[in-house]
Amino acid sequence: MKIKKSTGERIFDTFNILFFFTFSLATFYPFWHEVCISFSDKVNALRGGIFLWPRGFNVEAYKLVLSSQYLITAFTNSLFITVLGVIISVMLGAGVAYLVSKKHLPGHKFLNMFIIISIIFNGGIIPTYLIVKGTGLVDSLWALIVLAACTPFNVVIMKNFFQNLPSSLEESALMDGASPLLIFFRIVLPLSKPVLATVSIWVAVSQWNDYMRGLIYLTDRSNYILPVLIRDIINGQSDVAGQEVMSESSTETVKAATIIIALVPILMVYPFLQKHFTKGIMLGAVKG
Amino acid sequence: MNDAFIKKHSIAVHKKPSAFVKNLKKYGWYYAIGLPGLLILFTYRYLPMGGLVIAFKDYHVNKGIWGSEWVGLKWFEMLFINGDFAAAFTNTLIISMLKLLFYFPVPIILALLMNELANRYYRRVVQTIIYLPHFISWAILAGIIFTLLSPQMGILGLFGIKESPLLDGGSFRWLLVFSEVWKDSGWGTIIYLAAISSIDPSLYEAATIDGASRFQRVLYITLPCIAGTFIVLLILKMGHILNAGFNQVYMLYNPNVMNVADILDTYIFRIGISNGRFSLATAGGLFKSVIGLIMVLMTNRLAKIFDSDAGII
Secondary structure, three states: OOOOOOHHHHHHHHHHHHHHHHHHHHHHHHHHHHHHHHHOOHHHHOOOOOOOOOOOOOOHHHHHHHOOHHHHHHHHHHHHHHHHHHHHHHHHHHHHHHHHHOOOOOOHHHHHHHHHHHHHOOOOHHHHHHHHHHOOOOOOHHHHHHOOOOOHHHHHHHHHHHHOOOHHHHHHHHHOOOOHHHHHHHHHHHHOHHHHHHHHHHHHHHHHHOOHHHHHHOOOHHHOOHHHHHHHHHOOOOOOOOOOHHHHHOOHHHHHHHHHHHHHHHHHHHHHHHHHHHHHHHHHOOOO | OOHHHHHHHHHHHHHOOOHHHHHHHHHHHHHHHHHHHHHHHHHHHHHHHHHHHHHHEEOOOOOHHHHOEEOOOHHHHHHHHOHHHHHHHHHHHHHHHHHHHHOOHHHHHHHHHHHOOOOHHHHHHHHHHHHHHHHOOHHHHHHHHHHHHOOOOOOHHHHOOOOOHHHOHHHHHHHHHHHHHHHHHHHHHHHHHHHHHOOOHHHHHHHHHOOOOHHHHHHHHHHHHHHHHHHHHHHHHHOOOOOOOHHHHHHHOOHHHHHHHOOHHHHHHHHHHHOOOHHHHHHHHHHHHHHHHHHHHHHHHHHHHHOOOOOOO
């Protein structure tokens, strides 16, 4: 059924399309501005205004940034806490979620409260710092991994998913004498791929973008993660490649190049992120 | 089947093990699967709650949490006398309220308008662009904002603005609101789009046959159908009113705007981590956590009135 649109509707549609064109452009332009600065020569970058294209195209800034040992180290560190963080967080979290999903177990109510309380109340940054220090993890990348190793909110999301799985599969496996451990790894986890993917991505994004914990727990330069290094570079507290280059050109173009390089990994996985985040929000957002 | 086997098992049956042992045998594996995660939770979520006692002690590194002396409410008194803490509290509320008023409604408006985009392909492109900033850390976004708003490299020169709004106390809070819109309003539409897509299409068909215009259909069908989602999200958001956005503020603020930008989280972070005044910072953190907890419990209760599935508790 096709209904002819009135003039008013057509005007609205046109404005609506233009509105989203403008909104998208406004969202995207700041990124493009940064790209243009990073490829421009120093003098032209400082002229400012709207950039449609780099002025005085050159890649000097990128050469400088990519030759920096610090950036590579920070990149590797961020990758380390993200990959290990995801694996450990999802495995441990799913384990707790599986335990809590069994309503008939003795202590179920207690465990449920144990999870909920840790969502709505926490000790705050200083007491957490003291405990991490007490376990000997200050200035270790592992601090950032253990702190993400079991996120109670994600446990609740996974628990809800496990509880909605058909119970007949598990029951018949139990009847055949399979242990819960075997059932967990061979039946429950494979059936839960959608929620595991979603939670993995939540953890990955928060680990990759985490700044506060990096700032608190990592003080040694060799332990810096990417957001902390970027912040230092932007603030001019660090030059990119060492000391001597600062005077030459560790200026705006180099900062811009650093930012663009830090953006690349996110852009590479973005189509994947978008797909699974969108699914995930149905699992969690309304409930949470 | 040999005799020994029968004997062994008949004994097991007759012995009647205690309920605890029986449960452990039956369910032991389940607890074993959950145990590593529970240990981590206990260590890094619950032990710090115990560490909150240093808010009532004079914490010294070499005396440890338990060895330090009790000082009662000394740190709380110090906080409440101190103007910086009160200022941070006020700033937190003001910034949160500004975001609630001027950021929070944006995603619902965007979602309603986006739903009217007829061309699916165009819509997909728009979504891909406006979701993007959500995935990028404030460290990077702040860098981009600094460039864009810098008097030399940025676009403000076009409007004849000579000084960066980042350095101006009058505009800084608005900058927080706008940059939040930039980062998250596109992403925020998803939940409303999901709510819209779950509306029964027969409602629209019936309305169309009855002669309702497109605008009327939005006003009388779409809006009422997603109002519940909006209200629940709004209430839950109010529970987090003391979280005005640590990362965002910490990345963007500077000494010039400290008096309007310093929020509880940044204040606590500075006195605790930067100045090393652990007990004072913990007192501030405890104050915030307790009020935050009360807010969350109240708003969850309230949200349940509107939607029994809402909230986590």
